[in-house]
Structure formats: C-alpha cells, structure tokens
Amino acid sequence: MMDRAVAIQVSGLTKTYDAHTAVSDLSFQVYAGEIFGLLGPNGAGKSTTLRTVITLLTPTSGTVSVLGHDTVREADAVRRLIGYVPQERAIDRFLTGREHLELLGALYHLSKAEAAKRIAELLKLVELEEAADRPAKTYSGGMKRKLDIACGLLPNPKILFLDEPTLGLDVQSRLRIWDYVRMLKARGMTIVMTTNYLDEADQLCDRLAIIDKGKIMTLGSPTELKIGLGGDIVSLTLKDQSKIPILVSALTKQPAMRAVKATPTGLDIRVETPEKALPAILESANRLDCQLEFIEYHRPRLDDVFIAYTGRSIKDDVLVQKEGV
Amino acid sequence: MSDCWQEISALTMRWVRRLSREKFSMLFTLVQPMLFWLIFFGNLFKQAANAQVTQAPDYISFLTAGVVVMTVLNNGLAGGVDLLFDKENGFLERLMTTPIHRTSVILSRFIFVMTITSLQVLVILGVAFLFGVQPATGLLGIAAILMIGMLFGVGLTAISMAMAFSVKSHGDFFSVLGFLSLPMIFLSSALVPLAGMPAWMGFLARFNPMTWAIDAVRPLILSGWTEALPHVGMVVVVMVVFDALCLYGSAKVFRRAMG
Known part of the structure; x- marks a missing residue:
C-alpha cells in the first residue's frame, strides 16, 4: 500500500464562495489503478472537489496535482491526461453520437484518421454503433449515459472522472455502467467517481472518502470502514x-x-x-x-458507516430533497 | 496555430449543424425581420410616412437601412443564447475540460453569428430590391454595409455572451433581451429620422450606437458615396469605441466563467 504510485495528490484544498466554504482543508491521495469514490450527501463538497481536480475550479488555497502536474499552473497538461463524464447529460440533442465524438476528437487535436479509428472502437465498446448516426435527442437515458462515457474515454485518458455516473438510471443500465467501470479498471485506468449511492460505492470502489460539510469524515476501503466501525x-x-x-x-x-x-x-x-x-x-x-x-x-453496512460519520442517513437526505421540490 | 484552427472550425461547424437541424426555427429567424418589418411595416406606412421627413423616395427604401441594422441588433443580442444552453446542460463544462484555448469557444461564436447575420442582411437587401430599392453605391456599398453590420455585431455578441455567462437563469437572460431590443429600435433612427423625432427621443437616440450605424447605411442605400463617406468614416470610429468597451467588459466575465 505504501509504495503505490500516486495519481492525484490533494493537499490542503480549500474552496470558498463569498462567505460560504464549500471545501475546507481537504487532503487525500488517489493511487494509480484504483477506483476511488467520493461519497457524501448533496452539497457536501464532493462536486467542488472533483471540479477542482479536473481544472474547472481554482482552489482558494491548497494545491492539487494530477500525475505530477499542478491543476492551476499546468492546467492544459492535466486536461490532456484526463477524461470527464459530467453529472448532467452534457449532450447536444441536435448532434448525432458520432458527431459528439468527432467534435471532441478535434478539440483533443487528433488527426482525422486517428479520431475515426478511436471513435469506431468506442462506439463498439458502449454498444452505440447502430444509433451512432441518429441525433442524440432520440436516445434513451441509458444511451445518453453511454455516449457520455464514450466522450469521457475519447482522449484515451490516464484518469477517468465520473460525476454521479448512474444517477437516475434504471437498474439494467446501472449494472451495465458498473461493468464498464470494472473493465476500465482492469485495463489499468485510474477512476475517480462521486456517488450518492452507497451500494455503488460498496460494489465498485477500492477506497472511498466520505465527505460531509466540506471535510473528509473518513477514508478507506469499504471493508476497512465497516470493520473500523466495530x-x-x-x-x-x-x-x-x-x-x-x-x-x-x-x-x-x-x-x-x-x-x-x-x-x-x-x-x-x-x-x-x-x-x-x-x-x-x-x-x-x-x-x-x-x-x-x-x-x-x-x-455493519456502508449505510451504518455513513450514518456514524455524518450523523444522518443518505436516504433521509434524498427524502428531504424530494420534499423540498 | 493549426491546433487553434482545428478547434475553432470544429466548434463553428457545431453551431452550423445545430442551426441546420432546427429547420423550422431557422426559417423563422431568417424570415421574421423581413416579413414583419420590411414588408408589413414598410408597406403599412407607405402612405402615412411623410416623404418630407424621411427624405426618401418611399418608406420601404427609407426603412431598409433600419431593418438591416435591426437584424444585426437582434442576431447580436441573441448571439449568446446557445452558450447559455451549453452552460445550463453542462456541455460547456465538458468543453472546458478539453485542452483547448478558452477563446476558441468565443471566437467560434463570433464567426458563426457574423456569418449568419451577413447572409441575412444580403437576403434583406434582396427582398428590398424586389420592392424597388436599389443601393445607390452598388456592390461596394453592399460590402460597406456588411462591414458596418459586423462592426456593430461584434460588440453586441460580446455583450450577449457575457450576459449568458453571468445570468442565474435563462429566464433572466430572455427578460433582459426583450427589455433591450425594442427600446433600442425605437430610440434610434430605424423607423423615423432623428429630425422627425420628439426632441427628447432624438436626444436619447444620439447616444444609441444603432443610430450611427443606420445613418451610415442609409445614405449608402439612398444617396451615394459623397453623401455616405463622412457617415461611414464616423461610424467606424464610433463602432471601434463601442466594440472596445464591450469586449473589455465581457473579457472579464469570460475569464471568470471559463478560467
């Protein structure tokens, strides 16, 4: 465990918006080749953390380095090494699946031939070959998610970031996405994901950090956390x-x-x-x-770990949200 | 450099594709200004408008310059809409995690809006031609009209994009848009020349960059080069200042929004 290569180093990360502190003095490491999960209720700071690591936000203080590159000073170097699958279905409904990938191919400065080869592979991987030339507005939720993932994989990233990868998906699609994630890990990819789902974290993550109120409450493998609870x-x-x-x-x-x-x-x-x-x-x-x-x-289940460290159940949180709407 | 070009052309192509897939909306945006303003309004006021005031052979030929610049205004002000949607559905975030120049997104938008606007201006001049309006300065004059349109459009598009990045919701965006557009038109020389306006409106219209653009386009259509040249020279100066202010202000917003 000690000698493992560090893929991401977060040191003393703080992010404040005006008076509100979203993340406060966060430090952790993500090792190369693992699936690392950020688990926490909504508004806990996991999205802010993720967005800072992928160069979308600048830290108020502290540093983040991705494969040795600082996310602020060497943002472009970081961007070339990572793939991102956003939480919202970041899909242009008027473009076809293939056009999404072609656009990204140009933005990652791939040659036409190289892009075409990679796009064909990815469409096959996520089983979208048949739908590739239909506008994305005709896609189901699961298909959009698959296209999202193909977009995240297009740059052939060293690290893939997934923001709530299965939020709102049906069971079948969820299991399919889990399969992809496991397969990518088997290929040696490092994966960082945020999730609201405890079973997802339990099933997929090698290690996870439970975040609440902008702080890491605990960090370890799901088994360690459960045993640690005693x-x-x-x-x-x-x-x-x-x-x-x-x-x-x-x-x-x-x-x-x-x-x-x-x-x-x-x-x-x-x-x-x-x-x-x-x-x-x-x-x-x-x-x-x-x-x-x-x-x-x-x-003890991961639910119990979560309750023990945040003082509330993640389901209560979801319930409160629904009532709020 | 070739990287930049690859980014900008791919992003611009995306805007073109989007537009071409929204055929109905495309038709509507293209036809609306001509139909409503030039054909309906122009013919409606044919008798009512006083040729002594407009100093033009008929109201349509007077109105053409106004409709051209109105088109530039509306396209410019709406130029940020697609970015607003990209911001809201997370597409922009996806673009921002790729190793592109942040300005490529902005530049692609300018190129797209300017191209569409120019095409629309040409169509309007074509329709006006069918109603007997022949630009007095010929093809070179049309080129000058397109240049003025672009100069005005750049600043407007910059404002619109900056607004798209700063508003909390797209409801806000469209309210501001609706609020800006009509007063800008009424407080300009688009429908009535400055001399024919109530004094206080004429006074306000003088501060509207749109008035300067129209007052340069109009002699290009109605009079000829000797009449038009001083106005064209003047509008270039006004627009350079206008664009500089708009770009300076919006650059700050872009930098904050895109990192």
Whole structure:
C-alpha cells in the first residue's frame, strides 16, 4: 500500500464562495489503478472537489496535482491526461453520437484518421454503433449515459472522472455502467467517481472518502470502514414511536451497547456481541412496555458507516430533497 | 496555430449543424425581420410616412437601412443564447475540460453569428430590391454595409455572451433581451429620422450606437458615396469605441466563467 504510485495528490484544498466554504482543508491521495469514490450527501463538497481536480475550479488555497502536474499552473497538461463524464447529460440533442465524438476528437487535436479509428472502437465498446448516426435527442437515458462515457474515454485518458455516473438510471443500465467501470479498471485506468449511492460505492470502489460539510469524515476501503466501525448493528422498529426516547436513554447506560441512536421509526444500536446485547435489549423493551414491530440484526453496512460519520442517513437526505421540490 | 484552427472550425461547424437541424426555427429567424418589418411595416406606412421627413423616395427604401441594422441588433443580442444552453446542460463544462484555448469557444461564436447575420442582411437587401430599392453605391456599398453590420455585431455578441455567462437563469437572460431590443429600435433612427423625432427621443437616440450605424447605411442605400463617406468614416470610429468597451467588459466575465 505504501509504495503505490500516486495519481492525484490533494493537499490542503480549500474552496470558498463569498462567505460560504464549500471545501475546507481537504487532503487525500488517489493511487494509480484504483477506483476511488467520493461519497457524501448533496452539497457536501464532493462536486467542488472533483471540479477542482479536473481544472474547472481554482482552489482558494491548497494545491492539487494530477500525475505530477499542478491543476492551476499546468492546467492544459492535466486536461490532456484526463477524461470527464459530467453529472448532467452534457449532450447536444441536435448532434448525432458520432458527431459528439468527432467534435471532441478535434478539440483533443487528433488527426482525422486517428479520431475515426478511436471513435469506431468506442462506439463498439458502449454498444452505440447502430444509433451512432441518429441525433442524440432520440436516445434513451441509458444511451445518453453511454455516449457520455464514450466522450469521457475519447482522449484515451490516464484518469477517468465520473460525476454521479448512474444517477437516475434504471437498474439494467446501472449494472451495465458498473461493468464498464470494472473493465476500465482492469485495463489499468485510474477512476475517480462521486456517488450518492452507497451500494455503488460498496460494489465498485477500492477506497472511498466520505465527505460531509466540506471535510473528509473518513477514508478507506469499504471493508476497512465497516470493520473500523466495530461491532454489529441491531435495528429496532417500535410500534409506538413516542417511546423511542425512553428506550434510548434506558439502553445508552448499559455496558453491552456501544452506541445507541434514534432513527425515525425506532433505534439503531451498535453492540459488542449480540449474545449479550439482544437479551438485554428485549428485557428493557419489555420492562418499559415498548412493543417491537420489527427487529433486525446485521453486520455493519456502508449505510451504518455513513450514518456514524455524518450523523444522518443518505436516504433521509434524498427524502428531504424530494420534499423540498 | 493549426491546433487553434482545428478547434475553432470544429466548434463553428457545431453551431452550423445545430442551426441546420432546427429547420423550422431557422426559417423563422431568417424570415421574421423581413416579413414583419420590411414588408408589413414598410408597406403599412407607405402612405402615412411623410416623404418630407424621411427624405426618401418611399418608406420601404427609407426603412431598409433600419431593418438591416435591426437584424444585426437582434442576431447580436441573441448571439449568446446557445452558450447559455451549453452552460445550463453542462456541455460547456465538458468543453472546458478539453485542452483547448478558452477563446476558441468565443471566437467560434463570433464567426458563426457574423456569418449568419451577413447572409441575412444580403437576403434583406434582396427582398428590398424586389420592392424597388436599389443601393445607390452598388456592390461596394453592399460590402460597406456588411462591414458596418459586423462592426456593430461584434460588440453586441460580446455583450450577449457575457450576459449568458453571468445570468442565474435563462429566464433572466430572455427578460433582459426583450427589455433591450425594442427600446433600442425605437430610440434610434430605424423607423423615423432623428429630425422627425420628439426632441427628447432624438436626444436619447444620439447616444444609441444603432443610430450611427443606420445613418451610415442609409445614405449608402439612398444617396451615394459623397453623401455616405463622412457617415461611414464616423461610424467606424464610433463602432471601434463601442466594440472596445464591450469586449473589455465581457473579457472579464469570460475569464471568470471559463478560467
């Protein structure tokens, strides 16, 4: 682990907009050949971080270097080495798939012959050969995403950046995108992605950083993070939710419980060993007349890591957003 | 250098492709100024307009210069619209992560808008010709008209692009556009010569660069070189100052928006 080549070095990165600090004193490394994930709720600073690394934003302070090139002083050198798949469907609906790739070919200064060869390969890779000469407005969401990825791969990048690669896609398309990402990694490409989806981070990322309020809360491989949390999780759902606070305070004092947390429908309890904890939990619930609707016991999941470090579930966040709309 | 050319021509081709795929909208943009202003307005005011005031054989021949410059105005002010959409759907961001000169995007837009505007001006002069308007200064005069149009258009397009980068939403952009366009036309010599305006409107119109452009184009169409040359000389000076101001102001916005 120690000797691995560093692809991206972020040192003390801070980005402020007027009075608002989007990212504050962030430092981390991305190793060559890994899939690195930036995970966090919306507005946590992961997009700002990504955009700074790909030269779209200038840091307020701190530095970012990509394969040894500073993103501000040597922006063009960085741009030649990276590919970017933006979050929005950055597609011109009037252009065909092939025309998108031809345009980018010219912007990366490829010769006509070289561009044509690469475009043919990429269209085959993302299975868009048949649709290549149709205007992009006729494409489905999944096809647009595939074209996006082909655009990101056109410069034959050393590092590929994916901003929320499967946001809003159906299950089939998601799995397809995951396949591409794994295949690119197998070819030796370094991949940096942001995501809102915990299962995606868990499935794909070799290492990930959980970002919240502009800071890295924790960083490691999904397994490390889950083990690091320690203990297993008992989740209770109560029939009467007004009883939640009483049960929380009763359980918090007990030695078998490592951490007790109220959730909207019940409690999440981190326990040392379930054999000791479960009887104690049931005893307390009985004694306080808290009827249980549901009880679940599981090893820590990435959700639990996320909750432990950000103080809230990523799903709550999504829910709040929807209500806001 | 050849890199730059490759970028600019690829980006310009994209604008051309977009336009050619929006056939309906293309037709509409091309036909609208001629139909509404030159044909309807021009014929409508044929009797009402006082030849003593317009100093022209008929109202259409007077109006032609105004419609030419109006076209330049509208195309210029709308010149940033496509960039606004690119900004909103993330296409611009994609372009900005490629190793291109930041100015290539801007330059491609100038080239495209200027070309379309020039073609439109030629069509307008052609339609006016059908109504009996023959440019007094001939082909050279038409070349001069196109040059004046471009000089005015560069500054307008720069403003429009700067606005596209600075507005929060495209609703804002179109409100400002709608708010700017008509007063610019009414407070210029497009429909009525300065001498025929109420004093206060005539006063304001003198500060409108559009007035200067029209007052140079009009003698090129109606009178001849001796009459036109001083106006043409004057408009070049005015437009150089106008363009310099617009480009200086928008360059700052571009730099902030594109890094």
